[in-house]
Amino acid sequence: MELFQVFIELAQSTVRVSTPLILAALAGLFTERAGVFDIGLEGKMLGAAFAAGAVAYITQSVMMGLLAAILISVLLSLVHGYASITQRGNQIVSGVAINFVVAGATVILGQAWFKQGGRTPALSADGRFGTIKLPFADSLRDVPILGQVYSDLLSGHSPLTYLAFLMVPASWWILYRTRFGLRLRAVGENPGAVDTAGISVIWLRYRAVICCGILCGVAGAYLSLAANAGFTKGMTAGKGYIALAALIFAKWRPKNILFACLLFGFLDAFAIRYQGYAFPLIGKVPVQLMQALPYILTVILLAGFIGKAIPPKAGGVPYVKER
Amino acid sequence: MSELAIELKGIDKSFGLVHANRNINLKVRKGTIHGIIGENGAGKSTLMSILYGFYQADHGDILIDGSKVDIRDPNAAIAAGIGMVHQHFMLVENFTVLENIMLGAEESQILNAGITKARAELKRLEKEYALEVDPDAVIEELPVGIQQRVEILKALYRRADILILDEPTGVLTPAEADHLFRILQQLKEQGKTVILITHKLREIMAITDEVSVMRRGEMVATRTTTETSVEELAELMVGRRVLLRVEKGEAKPADVKLSVRNLTVRDSRGVTMVDDVSFDIRAGEIVGIAGVAGNGQSELLEAISGIRRAASGTVLLSGSAIDVTGDADPAALRKRGLAHVPEDRHHVGLVLKFDESENAILGYHDDPKYRKGFLLDVDAIRADAEEKITAYDIRPPNPRLKTANFSGGNQQKIVLAREMERGPEVLIIGQPTRGVDVGAIEFIHKRIIEMRDQGKAVLLVSVELDEIRALSDRILVMFAGRIVGERTPEASEGELGLLMAGVEGPKEAAE
Secondary structure, three states: OHHHHHHHHHHHHHHHHHHHHHHHHHHHHHHHHOOOOOOOHHHHHHHHHHHHHHHHHHHOOHHHHHHHHHHHHHHHHHHHHHHHHHOOOOHHHHHHHHHHHHHHHHHHHHHHHHOOOOOOOOOOHHHOOOOEOOOOHHHHOOOOOHHHHHHHHHOOEOHHHHHHHHHHHHHHHHHHHEHHHHHHHHHHHOHHHHHHOOOOHHHHHHHHHHHHHHHHHHHHHHHHHHHOOOOOOOOOOOHHHHHHHHHHHOOOOHHHHHHHHHHHHHHHHHHHHOOOOEEOOOEEOOHHHHHHHHHHHHHHHHHHHOOOOOOOOOOOOOOOOOO | OOOEEEEEEEEEEEEOOEEEEEEEEEEEEOOOEEEEEEOOOOOHHHHHHHHOOOOOOOEEEEEEOOEEEOOOOHHHHHHOOEEEEOOOOOOOOOOEHHHHHHOOOOOOOEHHHHHHHHHHHHHHHHHHHOOOOOOOOEHHHOOHHHHHHHHHHHHHHOOOOEEEEEOOOOOOOHHHHHHHHHHHHHHHHOOOEEEEEEOOHHHHHHHOOEEEEEEOOEEEEEEEHHHOOHHHHHHHHHOOOOOOOOOOOOOOOOOEEEEEEEEEEEOOOOOEEEEEEEEEEEOOEEEEEEOOOOOOHHHHHHHHOOOOOOOEEEEEEOOEEEOOOOOOOHHHHHHOOEEEEOOOHHHHHOOOOOEHHHHOOOOOOOOHHHEEOOEEOHHHHHHHHHHHHHHOOOOOOOOOOEHHHOOHHHHHHHHHHHHHOOOOOEEEEEOOOOOOOHHHHHHHHHHHHHHHHOOOEEEEEOOOHHHHHHHOOEEEEEEOOEEEEEEOOOOOHHHHHHHHOOOOOOOOOOO
């Protein structure tokens, strides 16, 4: 039974760690399927986390924090959109610039406003997302296995976690079952087809970028309002890049994104849990190696185990009408 | 109701310094097939893009069905009943036929509601116009002829009464082109108006009721097709008399210069593109390879010229082997007398950002004659370029001009001059006149024949069947990577067309 307990705990922490990855990867899904590559997921998430932490502290309202996070992230997305859609700039450069600017600006502003070395002050319970206890979670805990799965694994997460997991089928439905989704996927493959069909390529791509901003905003808010009690400098710690890797690993498909993010999340959870643990046969694995594991695996998986990931055909290419 | 489907009055459009359309007047009668012909850059596509709302005219009016309309974007054009089949298909390749047809005309926010309706409508259109296509097929798995049909269906689905087709036969086999013409005839019988943009005179004569000719941005004439001739149209297009038929004497084949045996080439995905191909080319003859684009011609050229590694087979150049399965070095091959005019001059033949003179020595830059010690001898290079400019009538005659600023025909002449003036033993030419205007075509064809008459062996690959038939002394037909037949240039177009489509023709001509 102890093994099962370990499993439940690992699974639970996997779900927690995966939440921002899922949200960020879905965010990337929306822009990249529309043909705008976005390496700035990291920066947007970080900016959103800071805005959430700062505003939630000042207003003492978690909802205001979430709104601020979304607002900042959408604004950053629009900057990326303006550079890469309207000005037809290089999408990678624009994304990297956002990452750098946000990494610096959050620390400077944080220090200037709160004077805690770039952190935002710790949030009280009102300023944070609580956990949702599913109905009957307590009474069902005693049912063997299923009860524990229900009470400890499915129940007791932040509302944003439930939102993230719900967003997977929702994104699929939007992309594959709505007019907006059809057009969005089309514009990422052949913007000419969209333009000649009488649809504005520019406006469509901007809408995709805004969707990305909203989801990144939620991901950032999760970090500072749910996973932690406030913002700490550089708290995204590469999650935006991991989400990007998951997106590629998932071949730009919503269902695969869920599994890719859970896998990366699991590796992370595993690394956290077994830091300093002496494994049989291997012995103690250095902390650094454990922490590097998700990244190493990403490289290995991307290098050959997933077959060819074919990106949206018009990805990264600004649309210019044929002359 | 007006007699005219479209009337254009005084359409004028400039892009910066380029005056693409000057005071264009055009009348297209309802229920006719109206051809618009002109050389590349004559302004045909610009005019049609204005009609489809891609660009706005600087001046002038568009009248549809007798009333003035303001076509600000493709939406307005669609609303006015105009449909367009672009030269490069505007299809989403990994979408199904149905998804492509619905795109932009989905009816409701949620797709499901529209899908049933779209299916029914598609079925009706298929029946009415005999345009069969599987609505659930994915575009990239369909042959180009069918993809084009999807484009036509897209326009009809949006209730287009006027259909514009921009160079529709460029990618089709002769049989597919015939099929397209039958479809267009049928559309006409159903009362639709068709505008056909092309630079192929033969198509104009075959299918149109009226034809308008454009030259340098101006509409120079409109004729009733039955009352004009190919010669007159060619003259109107170019502005001077042109020889459409290349004069050439009897070939005098001598020794075998290039010998290809069992050559097999695979592409990067491992698909066999050239499959066990063997042939010989003798000094003093032109061997043409006919075939629809994508049947292995490009890979064949690349393998022989040392750009792409072959999987197996041997190639002998003047009797000695080329290491086609290993590291054949294009530079070394050039020194051994094999010149290559690549199919795609923009990506392989030229560096568009370089000066004309730099491109004129590309690949020969290590010749001592262009060098001064470690450095390039710029004066010698320019002098050499100027000689070639004169000999090949390259315009504008400025060796310092950026190559991108030359027209297609003149860019091609730069490549030809570079490769031909070296006096190679074997000349390999891919698509010598792609994107080249009629006047320059005449010149290029003459040069190729001259090379032959000087006793060079020439391998010619072209998707233009007319060109193959006009120049070649022997024609090899390639289909799905194999040589499926050899014919003389006297073989009928129908016979070659069947071979190109992979249908076994009558018995192969005896060697």
